[in-house]
Amino acid sequence: MEAKEKYVLRLADNALILGQRLGEWCGHGPILEQDIALTNVALDLIGQSRMLYQYAAELKNDGSTEDDIAMKRDVFDFYNVLMVEQENGDWGKTIVRQFFYDTYNYFLYEALCTSTDQRLGEIARKSFKEIAYHAQFSAEWVIRFGDGTSESHERVQAAVDDLWEFTGEMFTPDEIDLAMTEAGIAPDLNQIAAQWKRKVTQILDIATLKMPESSFMQKGGKVGEHSEYLGFILAELQFMQRAYPGMQW
Amino acid sequence: MMKEKIRTILHEVKDPEIPVLSIEDLGIVRDFFIDDTNTVTVVITPTYSGCPAMDTIEADIIKALEEAGFKAKVKTVLDPPWTTDWMSEEGKRRLEEYGIAAPVKGSADKRTLFGKSPDVRCPHCRSMDTQLVSQFGSTACKALYKCIDCLEPFDYFKCI
Ligand SMILES: [Zn+2]
Numbered sequence: 001m002e003a004k005e006k007y008v009l010r011l012a013d014n015a016l017i018l019g020q021r022l023g024e025w026c027g028h029g030p031i032l033e034q035d036i037a038l039t040n041v042a043l044d045l046i047g048q049s050r051m052l053y054q055y056a057a058e059l060k061n062d063g064s065t066e067d068d069i070a071m072k073r074d075v076f077d078f079y080n081v082l083m084v085e086q087e088n089g090d091w092g093k094t095i096v097r098q099f100f101y102d103t104y105n106y107f108l109y110e111a112l113c114t115s116t117d118q119r120l121g122e123i124a125r126k127s128f129k130e131i132a133y134h135a136q137f138s139a140e141w142v143i144r145f146g147d148g149t150s151e152s153h154e155r156v157q158a159a160v161d162d163l164w165e166f167t168g169e170m171f172t173p174d175e176i177d178l179a180m181t182e183a184g185i186a187p188d189l190n191q192i193a194a195q196w197k198r199k200v201t202q203i204l205d206i207a208t209l210k211m212p213e214s215s216f217m218q219k220g221g222k223v224g225e226h227s228e229y230l231g232f233i234l235a236e237l238q239f240m241q242r243a244y245p246g247m248q249w
Numbered sequence: 250m251m252k253e254k255i256r257t258i259l260h261e262v263k264d265p266e267i268p269v270l271s272i273e274d275l276g277i278v279r280d281f282f283i284d285d286t287n288t289v290t291v292v293i294t295p296t297y298s299g300c301p302a303m304d305t306i307e308a309d310i311i312k313a314l315e316e317a318g319f320k321a322k323v324k325t326v327l328d329p330p331w332t333t334d335w336m337s338e339e340g341k342r343r344l345e346e347y348g349i350a351a352p353v354k355g356s357a358d359k360r361t362l363f364g365k366s367p368d369v370r371c372p373h374c375r376s377m378d379t380q381l382v383s384q385f386g387s388t389a390c391k392a393l394y395k396c397i398d399c400l401e402p403f404d405y406f407k408c409i
Contacts, residue, residue: 033382033383033385033393034383036383036385036386036387037383037384037385040385040386040389041385043297043299043301043389044297044298044299044389045299046299047295047297047298047299047300048298048299050298050299051298051327121328122327122328123327125327125328125329125330126295126298126327126328126330126331127298128330129330129332129409130297130298130409133384133407133409136384137384137385
């Protein structure tokens with residue numbers, strides 16, 4: 001597989017899997033407004049994943065459609081980061097996962113807006129406005145919880161500590177990332193890491209939360225080595241196409 | 250002549266979720282042209298990337314043009330990305346009449362973390378003393394507000 005195709009699939013898989021995770025909250029949110037908020041974010045992410053899968057299908061150029069790519073691959077052929085497949089947990093954990101990811105996504109897509117790859121640039125410019133809105137939403141909730149009651153503070157600090165080990169993978173470049181940076185298609189992940197760290201430090205500080213000190217980081221999602229969660233996510237996501245291949249609404 | 254006719258037809262195609270707005274008012278129609286085979290190609294751009302109304306809008310455009318005797322095609326473009334700045338003044342006026350506060354210019358995307366919130370006018374009593382309830386609302390393009398004066402909740406067509 002060509003490096004660019006794989007890179008586009010990583011972006012697409014991140015958006016689809018996180019969108020699917022957030023969709024699990026539909027009908028279960030703590031209050032109606034927040035239920036609606038998460039499903040709105042999910043809708044944006046799934047819309048973004050469609051633009052990216054359409055592009056991946058064109059790059060693949062073997063007659064596959066966006067649906068084939070999303071619905072017919074198994075766990076080891078998904079390249080999303082481990083962060084997005086982590087369990088929803090309580091609402092605080094969902095928000096922290098979103099905050100860590102949105103902040104990364106914000107700086108990543110801001111840079112992708114000026115990609116040398118024309119199509120990726122178009123998709124990024126469309127997506128960035130939505131991502132900026134998500135990033136504001138999740139950061140505000142981190143502050144509200146962190147600087148809220150002692151229970152909300154404790155729960156959200158626990159989520160920060162839990163999810164910390166999944167942040168490193170987003171910024172650790174492998175040969176695909178390096179090739180994309182070299183070609184001017186994607187930004188240097190070290191630069192994104194620095195921007196991310198500055199923003200996350202600032203928000204955690206306002207939220208009276210502590211930044212974890214541990215430097216142990218999980219990795220594997222980007223090359224198809226996933227936690228056990230992804231299989232369950234795909235089982236639900238892909239059920240209809242697996243049970244009734246080629247079915248249409 | 251032909252162009253005017255097509256424009257009139259497109260003006261009759263409404264947003265399925267906000268039926269007081271035509272797709273032209275919304276700024277979804279970017280361009281249209283007619284080729285030698287008398288096929289009209291309409292170029293549209295999505296409001297939000299996951300907007301579920303886009304498929305309906307596409308079908309409605311084709312139906313409206315075919316009923317008027319044209320062959321029709323719809324092409325979707327992403328760039329430049331849609332902005333509420335493209336909404337017509339007439340559209341904004343009708344939106345407010347319908348009970349949805351119109352997007353406030355200049356409160357756009359870069360206000361992340363944490364620029365000022367826009368000053369949104371209550372579509373019921375026109376008070377400026379309003380408050381954000383939730384950044385997200387009943388559809389991708391709306392946020393939820395309430396009015397401090399008349400106490401009514403209302404949708405705000407968010408500015409992007
Ligand atoms: Zn009012």
